[in-house]
Amino acid sequence: MRKKQLGVSLGGLMAVSVVLIAVALIGIKLAPSYIEFYSIKKVINATAGENKGASVATLRNSYDLRRSIDGIETITGKDLEITKDGSDVVISASYRKEIPLVANIGVYIEFHTSSKQ
Numbered sequence: 621m622r623k624k625q626l627g628v629s630l631g632g633l634m635a636v637s638v639v640l641i642a643v644a645l646i647g648i649k650l651a652p653s654y655i656e657f658y659s660i661k662k663v664i665n666a667t668a669g670e671n672k673g674a675s676v677a678t679l680r681n682s683y684d685l686r687r688s689i690d691g692i693e694t695i696t697g698k699d700l701e702i703t704k705d706g707s708d709v710v711i712s713a714s715y716r717k718e719i720p721l722v723a724n725i726g727v728y729i730e731f732h733t734s735s736k737q
Contacts, residue, residue: 646721653717653729659690660713661733664700668711668735676702679711711735 628636663686671682680697687696694715701712712734720726 646727649719649721650727650729653719653731656692656694657731657733659692660695660731663687663690663692664711664713664733664735668709672707672709674709679709683711705736708736 663683667679667683667686671679674682679702680700683700684697694717695713699713699715701714703710703712712732714730714732717729717731718726719729
């Protein structure tokens, strides 16, 4: 029989718990920004796919209507970059998000999406 027991000590358990909690808190703070980014991407792709021959003003208005349904506040129709690639309409958007974590420590994220991938 072994004279020493094998397993996790209380100190080891506490250290692992602190690291897991820190990672979970950072994930909880970052998740809304990524959820909003994927909503913006979905709305841009739907707007570009549905309004292929539309004018720029119509595209911006269509995006704004869809944006209000999804509750997107970061990017408005005025912030979109709309170009033509042959007969296709390409809608793209870029923006930055700063997320405070603890005290004066934060995360700075740059997002970019386009209807042509």
